[in-house]
Amino acid sequence: MEILKTKKTLQDFIERQKEMGKRIGFAPTMGALHNGHLSLYKAAREENDLVISSIFVNPTQFNNLEDLEKYPRDTQKDISILEKSGLVDAVYLPQVEDIYPEKTESKKYDYDGLENEMEGKSRPGHFDGVGTVVEELFRQVQPNNAYFGEKDFQQLAIIKKMTEKKHLPVTIKGIPIYRAENGLALSSRNQRLTEERRNESKIIFETLEKTKEWFKNLSVSEIKKKVKDVFEHQNNMELEYFLIADEHTLKEISQKEEGKSYRAFIVVNVDDVRLIDNMHLE
Structure with a gap:
């Protein structure tokens, strides 16, 4: 596996290929790799x-500097995971100046309103950073x-929109959420949870599964009340x-x-760990 540490090294490599x-x-990551990331590379390998x-x-x-500082980083471990997987031919490890040659700031994007929903309401500018x-x-x-995971479904939608609006010659593929045995969606943030909390967090997936059933017969307001009731009875959540x-x-x-x-x-x-999840409803 090639390890490409600068933009110039990457460009030379890409030109040859x-x-x-x-x-x-290609699947970009922020490291702290797990089997969810490897599922993206498995899909990429096949195509x-x-x-x-x-x-x-x-x-x-990152809207929160503390969140940026706490984000798990272990590049050597990540490289080892990629090498052992046998799924990846090269890994690019850019420095900040390779991505932001002038100032470390986002460009402004118009995602046709997708950026104003859900995560966008509490994290202003977040999706400008993602797009950039x-x-x-x-x-x-x-x-x-x-390749991008459906766990970050809003991010996936926004990347599709950005690619379309910028006329980039890239096909965006969404890959189903990779879950632990108990149903918890795999995330780099999960590494900050104790084993006990990870086990307790299966209630998130279980609630989505119930939502899928409720959606067949109940109104949206009734479902929201049921979900609220579930979490009012959970400690530490x-x-x-x-x-x-x-x-x-x-x-x-x-x-x-x-x-x-x-x-x-x-x-x-x-x-203090923020877990996100989603599920398609019939």
């Missing part, structure tokens, strides 16, 4: 000649296909929000309409 006509699959990873903790998508780093990485890596939204616009709904696709979204704080 393009000359050979290689199709490139491309070459698979590239990147590891870069992007400062402009992903656009720059796409321009540098020049992938044919790029605080429900930040639960909502059901149109899958395409991400706008919260108050009632169902025939012929539309919906998804339930939930955010729960366990101790």
Whole structure:
């Protein structure tokens, strides 16, 4: 596996691969890798000649400096995980100046309102940071296909919108959420939970599963009340929000309409760790 530590090294590598006509699959990460990330590379391996990873903790998508400082970093461990997986041909490890050559600040994006829903309401500017780093990485890596997990469903929708509006020649692929045995969606933040808290957190997935059933017969307001009741009886957990939204616009709904696709979204704080999850509803 090639380890590419500068933008120039990456560009030389990409140029050689393009000359050979290689199709490139790419999944950018912020490190703290786990099996959820590897599921992206597994999908990429099946559809491309070459698979590239990147590891870069992007400062402009953190609203909270403390959260940025706490974000788990162990690049050597991440490289070891990628090498052992056998799924990745090269990993790009850019420095801040490779992504932000002038000032470490985001560009402004218009995502047709997707950025104003859910996470966007509590994290102003977050999706400008996401768009800035992903656009720059796409321009540098020049992938044919790029892979993102559905756990961050709003981020996936926003990256699709950015790619479309910027006319970037990249196909965006959403990969199903990779879950632990107890159903908890795998996340780099989970590493900050004790084993006991990780086990207790399975209630998030269980609640989404129940929501899927409730959605067949109950109103949206009745479902929201049931979810609220579930978390009022949990110690060490605080429900930040639960909502059901149109899958395409991400706008919260108050009632169902025939012929539309919906998804339930939930955010729960366990101790000081913020866990997000979602599920498609029939």
